[in-house]
Structures are given as C-alpha cells and as structure tokens.
Amino acid sequence: MVRSLLIDRFGRPITHMRISVTLRCNHSCIFCHREGIFGLKSRELSPGDWGFVARMGVRNDIIYYKLTGGEPLIRDDIVDIVHEIRSVGGVVSITTNGSRLAEFAEKLAEEKVDHINVSLHSLKPDVFKTITGGDLERVLAGIFKALEYGLKLKIDYVILSLNINEYKDLISFAQKHGLDMNIIELIPLGMSPETYGKLHAGLNNIINYLEKISVKKYKKEFQSRPTYVLPNNSKITIVKGWQNPELCMKCTRIRMTPDGRIKLCIFRNDLVLDARKAILDRDEEAFQKLLEKAALLREPYFKPENLAKSSRSNNS
Template sequence: MLVDRFGRRVDSFRIAVTSRCNYQCIFCHREGMTGGLRSEALSAGDYGFLAEVSVKLGITSFKLTGGEPLVRDDIVDVVREIASHTRDVSMTTNGSLLPGRAGRLAEAGLSRLNVSLHSLNHSVYRFITGGSTMLERVLKGVDEALDHGVKVKLDFVVMRANLGELKSIIEYASGKGLDVNIIELIPLNTPPEAYREQYTPVDPVVEYLEEASVGKTVRDFQNRPRYIMPSGIVVEVVRGYGNPALCARCTRLRLTPEGWIKTCLFVEEPFVDISSKLKNRDEDGVVEGIRRAVYLREPFFKPGVDIRGR
C-alpha cells in the first residue's frame, strides 16, 4: 500500500488522456493544467503498462478524463488496456460523443461514467458549455450507457445560471436511478470575471438536501457528505476549494497527457516525469516515479490556514 507523509493512502489515478475538448465550459479547471494544448504523449499500451505497474503498488482505481477523453480515436483501446489489469476503470465526460460508442466502451471494460450535466434547459446549457447544442446527444448517451450496463453518475457544477435547476436535475436522476455529484465552483482556471458572476455557495443546496433526504453518510474518499434521497439515489456534495476535510482524505495521484505525475489539482509544480519510463517499459523507473510523487504529496488546504488569497 502507498501512504504519503501525512498518513493518507494513495490508491487511485486520475488520468488526463488529452487536453483537447469539443466544449468550452466557462468553469473548466483543465485538471489544474495551465497553458495551451498538451501533447498526447502516451499510447494505449503505455496506459496499460502504467496500470500493470500501479496495481502491484496497491492502486486499484483509474479515472480517465481530459479535456474530453472521447475525442481520442483510441479511447476504447485505452480503456481495454487499463481494464486488463483492474476492474475499476471509470471516465468523466461531457457525454456528447457517447452515442454509438457506449457499447464499445462497456465491452472494453469501462465500469462507470461521470457525465457532466449542468442544465436541462437548452439555452442555459449552451451558455455554460460555450455554445454547445448537443444536450439531446448527451441524454441519448446516458441512456445508451445504461443500456449497456455502465453505471452512470451525473456531475452538476452549481452556478447562479443553473441553481434553479437543482430539483429538476435530481428528479431526472431519480427517474433513471442515477447518483449525482453537486460540485461547488472553484476559481482554478476559471476567468475571474466569470467566477465572480457565477459563483454561489453550495450552502443553500446542502440545506435543501438536509431537508429533502431520508439519510446521510460520509464517503471515506475526500470526506464527501452523501445524501440519500427518497428515490434511493445518492447526492454527493463536493467542496473542492478551501476545504481541509477534503484534502485530509484525498487518495489520488494525477497524470497529465504528457505522462507527468501531478501531486494535486491545485499544484502546478512539482511534476514527476515518467513518460519515457512508460514508453520504455521500465518498471523500476515507473515505480520510482510513483513513489517519488507519493512522497511529494501534501494537503493543499490545511486546518487553520487561510490560503484563499494565495
């Protein structure tokens, strides 16, 4: 088992397989990566090798993200390579490219999907996503994924533009048996003006969930509160910024499209470059890089420390 200097176990990899995306969402944190497009340096086989080595170290969960992971032509192969070493391969997606591909992803071994669904109103959806008109394709993709046995969870970033849709999103999710992540907007890579205009605290949402739910638990991963709704679905609240409780139970390493390990969403440096080790199938080198990254990890938000102005 991998454990960092703060006693936190590390058992998951969040892998950005590309920085390209067919959307331009106003709130996108771009996985904490600054600058323009990043080189997609790794092949499907490279990701398979990463999984093979990581699993030996105790990493059991792999989440593919981007950008939009489905813009990669070989994304089904990426899933298949990783899934040959673990049962827990998930993906976060805007869902617009799911129709016609959900079945192949399921067959390759994809077990779970997080689909971004920040509005069911076409005009609000276009505003949030930078002009996309593909809401119907997203909803179709959700249905196709469910038809092929892939578990789907919805991601809903709370903003002033969509706050009034919370209940309709939960109703939609309840009708299909989908859990929901309610995510607080964070300032990372969000244009300052957009952040000021759209940020709203999730406190009113939490108050609503406290009243509307029939039970509450806390997820071990990142100390996320989970509300059980009357329909049986679970609504999870993600406060990713200024939240020491989340950092205290974070179990994640991140990988950039270049093949660099990133120790935290909010930390640009240091990176641990394992790209050449993966390409050369250097197991010892990959192990050394992972262990180095685990050693460098530390909670970004700590109790009693106000770093919002950092």
C-alpha cells in the first residue's frame, strides 16, 4: 500500500498532483482537451504560490508533481516554478510540446527535473504540422538538446487516424535514442462526436506488435498502465483513459488549474474546489481543509458496475 495521509473512500491514496501552470500555448493540436479546463480566464499563479501548494502537498504525502499547460515552457519563469516545488521535496516532471525545450534544457537539468514528456505525434513534418500546428524540426532539436544535458525523456504519442501508420517508426525512434514512450488513446474531451469519430484509431494492432517485439510486460502501479519493455530497455506504456475502470480505480492524482482550483478529475467539472484565496493568503489551515475535502469527494469516473449497466442497456 502506498503511504499517504489522504485516502479517498475507494481506498485510493493521493500521491500525485498534475498542475496546469498556464492555458496559453503556441501549438494548436487538433485533439487538445485543455486538461478538462474550459471557460477559464487564466489568472496564473506565481512560482511562490506553487511552492506553497507543493509544501502543503508534500506534508500530506503528495510527492509527485507534473507541470503541464497549455504549454508550460511558454512561461518564462517555469524554471522558478520547478525550483519552488523541488525545494520543498516535490519530485517534478514536465509535459511539453517541445518547442522551447532547447532553450530551457540546461536549466531544467540543473534543477534536476525527474523526467520530461515531449509530445511527438508524427515524424513527418507535414503530418506533424497538420496535427499540432508546430514545427517538427524545432521539437526534435529540443529533444536532442535535452538528451545532451542528460534529461530523461518520454515521448507522448496520441494515436489518431492521421498517424496510426507511423507507430512502428515512432517506436523505432524511441528505441534508437533510448527513450521511453506513452502511446495514448484519444479521449472524446473538448471535441464534437463527429470530430472524435474521424480522429479516433484503435490500439489493437499496436498492442499486438508490442507483444511480439517486447521482452517483458508489466503493469505500472500508477493507473495500472500496461507497459512493454523492449530489448534496449525502452519502456512503452499504453494509456487508455476512456471507459477504463481499471485505470480509474488505480488513479492517485488530483489536478490544479492555473488560477488555483483543485480539480478532482479531468472529466468532471462539478468536482472542483476553489483554493485560490487560501493559496494567495498562504492560509495553511484553509488549504489543508480543501485537500481533505478533495479526498472525501474524489471518486473514479469509470466504475466497473457503471460500464456493466451501460453495456446491458445498449444490448437490450
């Protein structure tokens, strides 16, 4: 059992916090779900504010902090945010589109960032541009610069109808450069059903391929994610976040919005606690009560019994 002072009524400890430090982004990914944050006029918290959040989190055994956006590296003070969280004992990782990674790689290495997830959805410049609106060469330059400074990298590859035929090439890229990789199934959040239907692609062929080329398979403790180990020790993880009770039942994460709200699930906007005032006032008692309330309210979005009911209803 993972040690934690905050455990919800389903027995899940809260050990991870995913922080959206900004909603601003210099890419325009066609599948962007904005971390489930919609209709927000961003009032971004300062590095010191995030340091307070992390200090309170670490006191409650929330150890792991993922910085995301928007695009977190669009904030010129991102290194200061990392420093604040690291200084109170938090383990920091970052998810980035990679466009500014070359610029920040050295300082992030100095701050001992645990690892960095880089979105890489195609190795074809035109397809990459269509999917993200970004420049592939700039992202690749960021990846290679980060490797020069010894940063541990993971590739995030969202499977789409536009790039499903590249899975072998992207897995080979990860192997060649000694990278780990998340292969992520598209979730229908922030897009119309029609768009989701056009973009969605299944994971079966990829899983079959990984079964053939891997030397080991296991499930990560966090969200029970299937992971395949390749001969060079690169680890390829399957992330299926939609209609997956096993993932939900093993989720140990809460989320923070850029303006200081605690969001309990990416799919839920009814389970959000406003912690901005407590953060700005450095009110430890008020913030502690909000963390404890988060543990009381938190619940899996997908539960086995709910999916079973839905299946019976659809088949009746």
